[in-house]
Amino acid sequence: MVQAEKKLFVLDTNVLLHEPLAIYSFDEHDVVVPMTVLEELDQIKDRKKDVSRDARVAIRALEDCVSGASPEALVQGVPLTGVEPNSLAGTLAIFPDHQVEFEDQVALPGNNNDNAIINSALYLQQIHRDKAVVLVTKDINMRIKAKGAGLRHVEDYRSDQLVDDIRYLAKGFAELEGELWLRVGEVDSQQRGRFTEHTIARDQIDEEQLYLNQYLIDQGKDFCGQVKALTPDKVTLRDLGRDRLMGYHAWGISPKNIYQGMAMQALLDPTIDLVILTGPAGSGKTLLALAAALEQVVEQRRYERVIVTRNTPEIAESIGFLPGTEEEKMMPWLAAITDTLEVLHKHDESPSSSLQYIMDKANIQFKSVNFMRGRSIQNSFVLLDECQNLTPSQVKTIITRMGEGTKLVCSGNLAQIDSNYLTAVTSGLTYLVERFKMFDGSANVYLNGVVRSKLASFAEENL
Structure with a gap:
């Protein structure tokens, strides 16, 4: 067996934020982390955001590898010994990019951090002419800049992707x-x-x-x-039969197409513990899930409560600045749920009174994903909304909280990712669909077609 030619991978900050243990993903090849990347991780680790945890994990992983090494050995590269030692493991080096002096004028100008990381890769390409130097970054624009600056090898970080498209x-x-x-x-x-x-x-x-x-x-x-x-x-x-599927109903809601029929069947099936609903905006994900929740909590008494949770946008990750209790602070992000409740009861004689009555009767609780860690949720119908913005580790944290007698419904639209650190192929929702498709206690339905309105349908297809 001929050993593959060793490569030198230069990692961007967003790679370590996306996968904090990424340094162990390059087999026998060598890994270089520019000093600029360490500075960016240092700035991020104290932010009050989920990404700060990933920065701290990445820093600890780097420290575990380089602890005890001399400054000279750190620049040259120390052996990478991960959790599972590999005889073909490469090395990890910290590159002092602030001290770079180019032989030729090929460096990008300015003090921009991206430029500094690209310059590091360009310099290493100059001094390692017999080795492929590869810049690894999840930033599309940075990959284009690096190519334009003369870097021959630029790649996205894909080792953890379950689907390429x-x-x-x-x-x-x-x-x-x-x-x-x-x-x-x-x-x-x-x-x-x-x-x-x-x-x-x-x-x-x-x-x-x-x-x-x-x-x-x-x-x-x-x-x-x-x-x-x-x-x-x-x-x-x-x-199942199409007529039977189209005949399902929950809390006054019946399917409008066969895709909603399949989703309704999964939502009402007591043998299915996890239902994943994907699809465009206006396809009925939240409406069907909430109708099924009320039907099974209030009418069938299969569950004791409805828990609704979702991730808060990164621009306002901390919800402490809003007044009131946790549920009151969550209300701006869970307006889609209250809007759906209003739709379900708009024909009542007193919609506002009906809304409050049902929220009390079904014991509807609004929770933040930030406070789910450490809990054990029993006998509940849990709706995790907008989970396309969750990372795989966040999704794992939530699913492992589910106890006996609990049904979890995850819904989201991969075309509406708000996070700067996620794409459709790296979203926690994508991981959820792929990892659980062979689990006999889960069902996944892509709701094909917009049923919200003619306007919403045209916008989804043409904008």
């Missing part, structure tokens, strides 16, 4: 060509409770990637199935 993200359903039963041969059908389940050969379904609780619909008018069991050559489909 958001268009290939699992939608939770597959639309089959033609009618399924016209091309299926042998079928083993059994009655299980209220449902009929059909076991057929996998090669009779054109869909290559099948996963548990995935919905299947064909171009006919009747069939809709859900994958309940998988073997290498067989698939068991629960026959």
Whole structure:
């Protein structure tokens, strides 16, 4: 086996903020962290934002690697020994970029931090002519600048991405060509409770990637199935039927299309602990989730309370400057929930009284994601709204809080990410969809189509 040629990776600050342990992701290759990056991490670590925690973790990881090394060894590179020692591990060096003197005039001007990091990579490219020097950054504009300045190798940090293109993200359903039963041969059908389940050969379904609780619909008018069991050559489909799905209702709300029907079925299914709803603005994610929550808390008494939470925007991450209790401070960010409650009760004789009555009856609680760590939530219907702005670690923190008898609904639109440190392929919502698609206690539905209004539908398609 021939060992690959060693490369030298120069890391930008946003890489360490995105993945604090990124220094361990480059196998046998060498890693360089410019001094400017350390200065930026130092400035960020004391901010009252979630990103400050990532900065502190990155700093501790760097300190663990370089502690005890002499200044000379630090510049030359110290062996990278991570949690799992690797015989092919490369080195980690701290580059004193403020002392750089170029042989040729190729440096970018000014005291801009991005320019200083690019200059470090350019300098290393000059002195390591026999080695590929690669600048790794998640900043698109910085990658363009580096290329324009003469850096031959520039890359995005992708080692933690589960999908390369958001268009290939699992939608939770597959639309089959033609009618399924016209091309299926042998079928083993059994009655299980209220449902009929059909076991057929996998090669009779054109869909290559099948996963548990995935919905299947064909171009006919009747069939809709859900994958309940998988073997290498067989698939068991629960026959739901389109008419049955369209007949679901919760708190006076009925599906307007087959996609909402699939979502409603998942929301009302007591065997599914996690429901992931994605889709464009106005597709009904919050309305369906809240209607299902009220139906199961107030009418069916399956859960004891409704907990609504979401991440607060980074421009105002700390909610302490607002007066009142935690719930009162959260109200500006949870206006979408109160708007939805008003829609559900707009035809009541006294909508405002009905709203307060239902909030008390369903024990609706508004919580901040910032205060979810350490809790154990039991017998609750939890709605995590706008979770496209959460990091994978934040999503993990919330899901691991869910106790017995709790159902979690995560909703979000990957086209509306507000965080400077996330993209559609690195969002916690994307990780959630991909990691849980083979978990038998979860279902994922992409709500295709805007039903809010004709205006909203036109804007979604044309703006």
